[in-house]
Amino acid sequence: MSHSDRNPAPREPRGTRRRRRDPWHLLVDPVQDPSTRQRVFGDLLLAYPGRLTIIYFVVLIVVATGALTLPVSSRSPGSTDLLTAFYTAVSALSTCGIPIVNSTEHWSMFGQGIILLSVQLGGLGVMTFASLVMMVATRHLRASQRLRTANELGAAKLSEVRDVLKVVFVTTFVIEAITFVALFPGLLGVNRGDLGRTAWEALFYAVSAYNNTGFTPDAAGLHVNNLAIGLPILLSAFCGTLGFPVLLNLARAIRGRIAPRRWQLHTKLTLVTTGVLVLCSLLWFVAVEWNNDAMFADADMATRVRAALSAAVMPRSAGFDLSWVPDVSEPTKVFMSALMFIGGGSSSTAGGIRVTTLAVLFLTCRAAFTGHTDVVAFRRRIPTRVVMMSLSITLVFVVLTFAAALALMFITGMPLTDVLFESCSALSLGGYSMGVANADDPASLLVLALLMIAGRIGPTSVVYAIGRPGASETVRYPEESIIVG
Known part of the structure; x- marks a missing residue:
């Protein structure tokens, strides 16, 4: 027997090894130097992105609600009631934008x-934590896929959280700055040379448009008949629905003159699906609502086309210009509900199940109907994990939407099309309203506020808050087929 066998090393106390792997206690260790704390904080973000997402939004909701209840926040004497302040704070932080006042x-x-x-803060938080969740998910991919995703996120290594945060912040502020500059001349003319009011409205519209929130600084809405104002808002909102990974990939492709066939698969699917949805929406509003005076009050052809284009882009997430929405036909209400349910791109300020989720669902159906086992797009195989997550997200959203719609029917007594529209708008952060959200009906406001919180946090963040998806299965049971369909 060797000396090491006769004198074994002392065993560590129970729980010591787990504490060493857990970065939480290192953050509060007073002897840690700043560089170590910074590294530990990055490890913490990657270890618990779902939990930090929930904590982040809960803290912001409490602070924003408290600030809006202050007397200085309202124009009339006295303070705003707690429910109105809470609902407005949730609507703003979730980047939904359904107003009740x-x-x-x-x-x-x-x-x-x-x-x-x-x-x-809501828009930045969404993109930041969504990218962190994406980084955690890529840890379970092959090395080549991890490097490709890390490059798309702007990080040389998946642990470089600072690089990802920098990309998110730079992308956001650059697009908002461009929108601000583009809006200034048009708003200056509308405000008759008032520089202070023009600067405030340009800033408000720039932030609200890119973050796809329906709040406006005035009662004029989108200014759809004024191209100098409506067009920058429309383009900024469209960029916000794509997501910063797509915008970053496009910027690199333009700078490096990379052909579209070499773009990231995520970028291709996002652009193609978004283009199809916008085209279908444009054709729908032109064909179905062409004689609707609420949308096309002016018979001028150019005005009709601009209004149809705005209606085609905005309902998926932005929620600007609410004046015409209650007057659309019943089929259009259902169509718009479907658009809001789909939403925008992943890691964007938009909500919904996301356009890439829709694309994966259609690709899965194509593979199943044609007898293939692999889900393929642009000669790339989509991992089974992504397919399962797409199906799960869609099912969760369907259940939440219809459960909320039934609850709102009991509470308000309004018809199915209206409450379904409102449920899709709240859960998918569309920002449009049929009048279900009423300050005199606290129960309906609470239902819609909970929907907005669920839609903003998202099922993926909840999954990563509860457990650690992607962990290897220690036991695999025998396979047995069942009959479906």
């Missing part, structure tokens, strides 16, 4: 500033 008449400049800051 007139933003111009009710909220003071301070209150509008709180709403604007909430929209910005």
Whole structure:
């Protein structure tokens, strides 16, 4: 027997090894130097992105609600009631934007500033934590896929959280700055040379448009008949629905003159699916609502096309210009509900099941109907894990939408098309309303607020908050087929 066998090393106390792997206790260790804490914080973000997402939004909701209840936040004497402040804070932080009070008449400049800051923090938080969840998910892929995804996120290594955060912040502020500059001349003309009001409205519209939130600084809505204002807002909102990974990939492709066939699969699927949805929406509004005076009050052809284009792009997430929505036909309400349910791109400020999820569902159906076992797009095989997550997300959204719609029917007594529209708008952060959200009906506001919180956090973050998906299965049971369909 060797000396090491006769004198074994002392065993570590129970739980010591787990504590060493857990980065939480290192953050509060006073002897840790700043560089170590920074590294530990990055490890913490990658280890618990779902939990931090929930904590982040709960803290912001409490702070924003408290700020909006202050007397200085409202124009009228006294403070805003707690439910209205809570609902408005949730609507802003979730980047949904369904209002229950007139933003111009009710909220003071301070209150509008709180709403604007909430929209910005909500949008940044969504993209940041969504990218962190994506980084965690890629740890379970092959090395080549990890490197490809890390490159798309702007990080040389998957642990470089700072690089990802930098990409998110730079992308957001650059697009918002461009939108601000583009809006300034048009708004200056509308405000008749008032520089202060013009600067505030340009800033508010720039932040609200890119973050796909329906809040506006005035009662004018989108200014759809004024191209100098409507077009920058429309383009900014469209960029916000794509997601920063797509925008980053496109910027690199343009700079490096990379052919479209060499773009990331995520970028291809997002652009193709988004293009199809926008085209279908445009054709729908032109064909079905062409004689609707609420949408096309002016018979001028150019005005009709601009209004149809705005209606085709905005309902998926932005929620600007609410005046015409209650007057659309019943089939259009259902169609718009479907658009909001789909939403925008992944890692974007938009909500919904996301366009890539829809694409994966259609590709899975194609593979099943043609007798293939692999789900393929652009000569690339989509992992089974992604297919399962797409099916799970869609089912969760379907259950939540119809459960909320039934609850709202009991509470308000409104017809199915209206409550289904409102449920899709709240859960998918569309920002449009049929009048179900009413300040005099607390129960309906609570249902819609919970839907917005669920839609903003998302099922993926909840999954990563509960457990660690992608862990290897220690036991695999025998396979047996069942009959479906």
